[in-house]
Amino acid sequence: MVDIGHFSLVTAWGLSVYGVAAGSLGAMRSNRALVKSAISSVHLCTLFSLASIVALAFAFVGHDYRYMYVWQHSNNTMPDHYLVSAIWGGMDGSMLLWAVIMSLYGSSVFLRPSMVRRELQNWLAPILSAGTGFFLIIVTFLTNPFRLVPGGTVPPDGNGLNPLLQNPSMMIHPPMLYAGFTGFLVPCAFCLAALLSGQLSDSWIRATRRWTLIAWGFLTMGIILGGNWAYIELGWGGFWAWDPVENASFLPWLTGTAYLHSVMVQEQKGMLKVWNVVLAVTTYMLTVFGTFLTRSGVVQSVHAFAETDVGWVFLLYIGIVSAITILLIGYRWQELRPERQLESYFSREAAFLFNNLALLGICFSTFWGVLFPIFSEAVSGEKSVVGPPFFNQVNIPLFLALLFLMGVGPLIAWRRSNKKALVKTFSRPLIAGSIITVVFLWLDPTKISAAIAFGLSVFVLATIEAEMRRAVKARRQMLEKESIPGALYQVVRRRPRRYGGFMVHLGVAVMAVSITASMAYQTERDISLSQGQSVEVGRYNLTLEELGQEKYDNYTALTAKVRIGSAEDNSLLGYMHPERRAYVSNQEVTTEVDLRVTPREDLYLALAGLDVSAQSGSHGDVDLAATPALMKVFINPLQVWLWFGGVLVMIGTGMVLIQGAFSSELAATRQASVVRGESGARA
Amino acid sequence: MNYKLFAAVFIVAGVLGALIWSASSSTAKRVVTVAEILERGILVDAVQLGARVVEDSKIEFITQPENTVRFQVTDISDPGPSIRVVYQGMMPDTLKPGRDVILQGTYDGADFKANSLLTQCPSKYTPPKPGAANPGEGQSETGYQYQESGAQING
Structure with missing residues (x-):
């Protein structure tokens, strides 16, 4: 068994090296046989990488502690599902998982006949092999999870996985993120193939739309799940802290989102060609940069992985790929010239342009903030850092601009919008939004950003509502017999790409409301309660009814039973049971928060410990009956809507993805591109 | 030339630059080490200190009159004075002896008054090598050791 995993790994990267060599030669000489053999090597490489990770999974499930990595991240008492998720419990396995998912994306490119030209297609196999191969080689030589425990002895039991990582969201959050990160290799590969082959029509963009959306969807879900994990598991009442690791996943999300929008401008107007090339490559580079950031120790993070030398290899890789891209852009400069110019700021292409600038602005400021220690040291010789206040101060205005553009973009006309149409479309949503802003300013004049954010969210919701009403009305004028829900269904069904986009925007607006509410109106209290004592927090009356201790195989739990009554008349609303666990195997203490979720607000209870100091002269056992419990109480208004908004975003992404399954729009856009392509060729 | 496009890019870049400049100058905190703090003495402006909780030291947690945590830290790379x-x-x-922490606060000549305390998160967690001391050893029954040290201070 020992060598199946390692052998597969080595074979996989061997195949990817062959894929690069044979593929490039084949593409340069247009030798179809060589290209085909390179494609076969891509598939074989995927099979061998899969075999390698399956071998690692078997090693974990079979408690094979000959492997250092298995010994470090699991033990005999862990349940099977956590044994499998322990694969990505550390860096070595995470890198392997990364390479495996990337190879799957690589293979998926060749599973269906592509609509791109042969000259472009020929370059895909070597580029995808180079992408996957780089990570496989890193796994083999620098972070090999199949390294054996030194000395040849096999320890009877393992070290165990960090209990904080033994959580259902941690089983799916890392694979989701990696599926998001690695998926951006596909648009990047098509883009480089287009540059290399000179096939620079927008066919490479159309061909990769599905992968881009899938990658974007996974990344979005991964980020939201990460926030959800932090919220539930870490006990500090929040979901986002602008930590370097979070930022590392956020950077490619921002450029990926910008890319999803800017490609529409190229498809429709033949503009922003260089921009799209830059975004496609940058997004992929930023996923690698994130890996560099978390592995190199260049930034101080509460979250960073163990510092290793691996990081610098990533930086080198980024440097090489960026240099190649810049050279290729220079080489193809003439062919990348825009077919049209921006005619008016009151047009959809302008809205998308500003949306891109805002997203890139957030991306740049976040990047700046993360690397601020390095920049400041280089400039002034003194190292300084910036934290959440910096990110909020810079990014909130940009987020507000984005919200506004999210309402404007989908409804404004291409090319040039006339005044009358603008007034007709936007006057009502603008009035609705302004009223909300004024009301919130009147309620609390100090919370200006929050009032604007609420107003703009309502503006977006109102534009979506107006669009749906207009579409349903238009349809019912044609088909009077149709019911309103029936018409709505037909409208959406016929153009899932457009209305899926609206669904995503709806979800984002809902999330914006929730984030604003919890940022501006969160209540936080530290309380100390003896048994039977009560305290009032917000609309609740909390009474500590019982404090107990329970012993389990793996940990000892300190448990509290808290009665939740309404603050008005103390009528019973329910009981909450926050816990604190002390794990035996690795001395970790974790807080198991309890949540009472209502549409209006979350009541969030974290048991912080025992107030032993209130007890006189206790050196032996703690008398739980006489010891007050320390608790952190948070009231997070509208919190549940953040997760609900995330679900809407996912549904919307799914709707956009099924475009083409039963609609005629795809055919129509293809037709349009053919027509435009011809005119472009003439010009 | 596409003047409208360049004007838009130029304006947004200008606004962004101004936002970043004002936010970095108003929120940036200097990074210092324990050795530097001791050398400079009193620090009025808030700074950031990345340090390690001294091995085998006691972490005190008292709740009267206010919840307060007190512990000794030293430099990570060059452990000297604390x-x-x-x-x-x-x-x-996650605050324990030997753990790395990131603190923000001021120094009054005697204590580093932290207004923010972050301990390294679990993914940083580097597992021990096989053959090291049994990780379970020396643990108290409940795992809530620091509370007892709190009791010793006040009891």
């Missing part, structure tokens, strides 16, 4: 950190707030689960 200073005492006073942090008002709850004891974080």
Whole structure:
């Protein structure tokens, strides 16, 4: 068994090296046989990488502690599902998982006949092999999870996985993120193939739309799940802290989102060609940069992985790929010239342009903030850092601009919008939004950003509502017999790409409301309660009814039973049971928060410990009956809507993805591109 | 030339630059080491200190009159002299001797008064090598050792 995993790994990267060599030669000489053999090597490489990770999974499930990595991240008492998720419990396995998912994306490119030209297609196999191969080689030589425990002895039991990582969201959050990160290799590969082959029509963009959306969807879900994990598991009442690791996943999300929008401008107007090339490559580079950031120790993070030398290899890789891209852009400069110019700021292409600038602005400021220690040291010789206040101060205005553009973009006309149409479309949503802003300013004049954010969210919701009403009305004028829900269904069904986009925007607006509410109106209290004592927090009356201790195989739990009554008349609303666990195997203490979720607000209870100091002269056992419990109480208004908004975003992404399954729009856009392509060729 | 496009890019870049410049100058904190703090003495402006909780030292947590955590930290790369950190707030689960922390606060010549205390997160967690001391050893029954040390201070 020992060598199946390692052998597969080595074979996989061997195949990817062959894929690069044979593929490039084949593409340069247009030798179809060589290209085909390179494609076969891509598939074989995927099979061998899969075999390698399956071998690692078997090693974990079979408690094979000959492997250092298995010994470090699991033990005999862990349940099977956590044994499998322990694969990505550390860096070595995470890198392997990364390479495996990337190879799957690589293979998926060749599973269906592509609509791109042969000259472009020929370059895909070597580029995808180079992408996957780089990570496989890193796994083999620098972070090999199949390294054996030194000395040849096999320890009877393992070290165990960090209990904080033994959580259902941690089983799916890392694979989701990696599926998001690695998926951006596909648009990047098509883009480089287009540059290399000179096939620079927008066919490479159309061909990769599905992968881009899938990658974007996974990344979005991964980020939201990460926030959800932090919220539930870490006990500090929040979901986002602008930590370097979070930022590392956020950077490619921002450029990926910008890319999803800017490609529409190229498809429709033949503009922003260089921009799209830059975004496609940058997004992929930023996923690698994130890996560099978390592995190199260049930034101080509460979250960073163990510092290793691996990081610098990533930086080198980024440097090489960026240099190649810049050279290729220079080489193809003439062919990348825009077919049209921006005619008016009151047009959809302008809205998308500003949306891109805002997203890139957030991306740049976040990047700046993360690397601020390095920049400041280089400039002034003194190292300084910036934290959440910096990110909020810079990014909130940009987020507000984005919200506004999210309402404007989908409804404004291409090319040039006339005044009358603008007034007709936007006057009502603008009035609705302004009223909300004024009301919130009147309620609390100090919370200006929050009032604007609420107003703009309502503006977006109102534009979506107006669009749906207009579409349903238009349809019912044609088909009077149709019911309103029936018409709505037909409208959406016929153009899932457009209305899926609206669904995503709806979800984002809902999330914006929730984030604003919890940022501006969160209540936080530290309380100390003896048994039977009560305290009032917000609309609740909390009474500590019982404090107990329970012993389990793996940990000892300190448990509290808290009665939740309404603050008005103390009528019973329910009981909450926050816990604190002390794990035996690795001395970790974790807080198991309890949540009472209502549409209006979350009541969030974290048991912080025992107030032993209130007890006189206790050196032996703690008398739980006489010891007050320390608790952190948070009231997070509208919190549940953040997760609900995330679900809407996912549904919307799914709707956009099924475009083409039963609609005629795809055919129509293809037709349009053919027509435009011809005119472009003439010009 | 596409003047409208360049004007838009130019304006947005200008606004962004101004936002970044004002936010970095108003929120940036200098990074210092324990050795530097001791050398400079009193620090009025808030700074950031990345340090390690001294091995085998006691972490005190008292709740009267306010929740306060007190512990000794030293430099990570070059452990020498240590200073005492006073942090008002709850004891974080992950704060333990030997752990790395990131603190923000001021120094009054005696204590580092932290207004923010972050301990390294679990993904940083580097597993021990096989053959090292049994990780379970020396643990108290409940795992809530720091509370007892709190009791010793006040009891």
